[in-house]
Amino acid sequence: MSGVNPTYADNTSQGISSDPVREIELICDHCGLECRDDSHTLGEKVFCCAGCKKVYELLHANEMCAYYNLTDQPGVTPFADDSGLKYGYLDDPEIQKQLLEFSDGDISKITFTIPSMHCAACIWLLEKLGSLNAAISHSRVNFLQKELTVTFNHNDLSLRQLVALTASLGYEPDIKLEDINRTKRSNDHKRLYLQIGIAGFVFGNIMLLSFPEYLARGGDIVDPGLRLIFTWISLVLSLPAVFYSGLDYLIGAWKGLANRVINLDVPIALGILSLFGRSVYEVSVGVGTGYFDSLSGLIFLLLIGKIFQAKTYDTLSFERDYSSYFPIAIIRKDDDGEKSVPVVSLKPGDRIVVRNQELIPADSILMEGAGGIDYSFVTGESQPVAKECGDVVYAGGRQIGKVIELEVIEEVSRSYLTRLWNQDSSSGDEESGTADLANSISKYFVAAVLLIAVVAFGWHAFSDVALAFQVFTAVLIVACPCALALATPFTLGTAMRIMGKHNFYLKNAGVIERMSRVNHIIFDKTGTLTNSHNVDISWQGDALADRDIVLIKSLIRHSTHPLSMKLFDHLPPIRSLQVDNFNEVAGKGVEGYIDGMFIRVGSSEYICPGNAADHIDETSGIYIEIDGAVRGLFSVQATLRPGVTSLLQKLQNKFKLSLISGDTSQDKALLTPSFSDNSTMLFNQQPIDKMNYVNLQRENDDRVLMVGDGLNDAGALKASDVGIALTGDVTSFSPACDALMDADSLSMLDRFLNFSKTSMKIIIAGFILSFLYNIAGLSFAVAGKLSPLVCAILMPLSSITVVAFSSLMTRTQARLKGFKP
Amino acid sequence: MMIIILLIGASLVVSSGFLLAFIWAVKTGQYDDRYTPSVRMLLDDTENTIDSK
Structure with a gap:
């Protein structure tokens, strides 16, 4: 702020006398954000903050400005953090041990998640960390996972210094409690790739070996000796296909039967085993050549279907719990002074220090300082709550304002928020997706197939027992529900990809099926229907002079209160003035002197405590006082997200709608027109109330879809059949859910629901098609x-027909419904 | 007919070689990141590129 250069002073005076509205847009040369003013410059370059400037200088000094040639303004605004305490916990050997992937005393290796990584230049810079510090021998980015793996010399560079280095560049690693508890990530895909590779290899080779048999068709073209060798080679080759690639189906069927459930794996395993058994019998007795080609082809196709459905969004997390929300460490104050310690080690009675914008990790009592706690993530309420000494502060709030000191009264794992989360897990067991359509059909399928097989056996048994056995196994073989098992993954997999293109990311394909059955939609209000970042600010009072706007904006520039920031963005751009004797009362208001004038900006009780009652009915308002005279207020109204009104109108006819809000009913008028009379609207709901409401509806046999955004909805999202978490940035924090939706796609919710129903119809059509082949x-x-020839033609043909039908129909339907396929 | 058996044997050996190469590639993580390398190869290795702006 103090680095004022001559031109800046000139511009300021001109700016005020002529036009406070800036004509030129200042774009930060580092990160591309609009600069609030031009107080950070270096030569011709302008920066939005000291952090961006520092990164530029650092890169410049190391001759690494090629970074800026790769993309326009590639940088990320670094967080200003001048105290060394923040990463102090990384010096703790116990934490280090858990974070480091590998360490032999000298060389260590660690993988960070860096959410702010976003372009090619990021990759370039992060992989060049070694040029900035010689102790870093190797750094490697996995862009899709947003991960950075660094190998460094532990003696020359501590983990804390490494993290501080990346953070100073704007790439702050996201080190969360869950990283500590993390068990090494298992890679299921690797196994599936191997299974497919081996099945494909076996399939191809056996096909070649079977060719003479197809061509011979019972003739004597093939030398009997060769035929014998070919079939034995096929037998040996098929072993890995059955017992490695197909193992999961056998295990799945076994587990299902052990639990007395007939799942889709049962008929598949039945088919695989009867194919294999019959083939081995034929070859060993010497009566035939077996069905090894069909067998390996079947396994190969099934696995292809499996990997198609297993599409996952690597960078998104649907399973976040409190540990991914809380920071890893907090500053504890004891007799020796302040020390950064892991939050899990906090015990009741500990004194902790929480600074501006930091999270309160455990339920505690406020001991010192004025708390302005922003519970927006927990309750959805966007206004900070003022707390005084002696008040109990619950975990999950974010301190806005000055540093506060707290005394912990509950361990982290027992805080209010954590308990809420743990409660949820009880209702989550049915999410395993066992109730899906294909599984429920397979029960009848198995019964029907066995019945046909037994009847056919009995029919032939009177005349020819050998033929009867042949027929029995043939029925089991040909009825193998390969096509049945492929219709679901290819339809749902395609639908899931199409939805993903429209920024609606599903946790797994099973969500579509649950979506198709929904009949009751419950919305959260704050942040879901209303847009808390986009508020409607209007001035009430005598018109403000341009000069006044400059004064107000210069003052609130220094405030961290969310309302101040919104007002700041709302007011026209200006060149700021120097503020003297600045003072902020957390959660209430700010004051200070500018050019000798005393300006106060804040809530009604802050500005006019006496007659606060006059304005009590006002919504969130920012009052303005200049030199002792109250000039009026900026009223702040939440706005509905674009498209919400028409969305609700459309959903109205097909679904029951409910609104449950943690907020007061102040915005009821805004929403009432959109909800019909028989919709429920509840306000002042605690997180637990929301969850109970969802559970109640489900007990009434409603199939509930819940749309929410904050931690306060976490319980309700989990309790519902389909929980959709709405978020502005899908890679940032969101509560555990079944699907993540970009906030801008909310207006398409009705179309997504519609599409899910269509997808289910396509699956059923695919089933019918596969039954025709089966018949x-x-x-x-x-x-x-x-x-074997009929089998080798019929089975792949039916599978390929079903796959083609499912994928093409889903795409066609998507196009008809206006989705980009 | 011996020649056919020989050829089959040879073809199995060759195709097993490709299978082993595939297994090696999966196990060593060649398919783990299918995006970053495509960007990485476009980035210059020169350390001292002069800022053109």
């Missing part, structure tokens, strides 16, 4: 005419 195959089988 054709069964007619061969029952007649005892299922030759």
Whole structure:
């Protein structure tokens, strides 16, 4: 602020006398954000903050400005943090041990998640960390996972210094409590890739070996000796396909039967085993060549379907719990002074220090300082709550204002927020997706197939027992629900990708099926229907002079209160003036002298404590007082997100709607027109109330879809059949949910629901198609005419038809419904 | 007919070689990050690129 250069002073005076509204847009040369003013410059370059300037200087000094040539303004605004305490906990050997992937005393290796990584220049800079510090021998980025892996010399560079270095560049690693408890990430995909690779290898080779058999068709073209060798090679090759690639189906079926459930794996395993058993029998007795080609082809196709459905969004997390929300460490104050300690080690009675914008990790009592606690993540209420000494402060709030000191009264794992979260987990067991359509059909499918097989066996058994056994196994083989098992993954996988293109990310494909059955939609208000970042600010009072706006804006520039920041962005751009004797009362208001004039900006009780009652009915308002005279207020009204009104109108006809809000009913008027009379609107709901409401609706046999955004909705989101978390930035924090939706896509919710229903219809059509093939195959089988050739043609043909049908139909339907396929 | 058995054997050996190469590639993480390398190869290695702005 003090680095005032001559031109700046000139501009300031001109700016006020002529036009406070700035004509030129100042864009930060580092990060591309609009600069509030031009107080940070270096030569011709302008920066939005001291942090950006520092990064530029650092890169310049190390001759690494190529960074800026890769993309326009690639930088990330670094967080200003001048106290060395923030990462102090990283010096703790116990924490280090848990974070480091590898360490032998000298060389250590660690992987960070860096959410702010966003472009090619980020990759370039982060992989060049070694040029900034010689102790870093190797750094590697995985851009899709937003991970940075660094190998460094532990003796020359401590973990804390390493983190501080990346943070100073604007790439602050996201080190959370969950990292400490993290078990090493298992990579399921690797196993699936291997299974597919091996099944494909086996399939291809056996096909080649079977070719002579297809061409011979019972003739004597093939030398009997060769035929024997070929079939034995096929038998050996099929072993890894069945017992490695197909193992999951056998295990799945076994587990299902052990739990007395007939899942889709049961008929598949039945098919695989009867194919394999019959083939081994034929080869070993010497009566035939077996069905090894169909067997390996079947396993290969099934696995392809599996990987198609297993599409996951690597960078998104649907399973976040409190540990991913809380920081890893907090500053504890004891007799020796202040020390950064892991939050898990906090005990009741500990004194902790929480600074501006920091989270309160445990339920505690405010001991010193004025608290302005922003519970927006917990309750959805956007206004900070003022707390005084002696008040109890619950974990999860964010301190806005000065430093406060607290005494911990509960351990982190037992705080109000954590308990709320743990309660949720009890209702989550049904989410395993066992109730999906294909699984429920497979029960009848297995029964029908077994019935046909037994009847066919009995029919032939009177005449020819050998033929009867053949027919029995042939029925089991041909009825293997390969096509049935492929219809679901290819339809849902395609639908999931299409939704993902419209910024609606599902946790897994099973969510679509649950979405298609929803009949009751519950909305949270704050942050979901209303947009807390986009408020409607209007001035009430005598018109303000341009000069007044400059004064107000110069003052609130220094405030960290969310309302001040919104007002700051609302007011036209200016060149700021120097503020003297600045004072902020946390959660209430700010005051200070500018050019000898005394300006106060704040809440009604702060500005005019005497007649606060006059304005009590006002919504959030920012009062302005200049030199002792109250000039009026900026009233702040929440606005609905674009498209919400028409969305609610459309949903009205098909679904029951409810609104449950943690807020007061002040915005009721805004929403009432959009909700019909038979919709429920509840206000002042605690997080636990929301969850109970959802549970109540589900007990009434409603299938509930909940749309929410904050931690306060976490319980309700988990309790509902489908919980959709709405977020402005899908990679940032969001509560545990079934699907993440970009806030801008909310207006398309009705179309997503509609599309999910269509997808289910496509699956059913796919089932019918596969049944037709099954009937054709069964007619061969029952007649005892299922030759390996018929089998080898029929099974892949049915699978490919179903796959093509499912994918194409889903795409066509998506296009018809106006989605980009 | 011996030649056919020989050829089959040879083809199995060659294809097993490719299978082993695939298994090696999966195990060593060649498929873990399918995006970053495509960007990385476009970035210059020169340390001292002069800022053109």
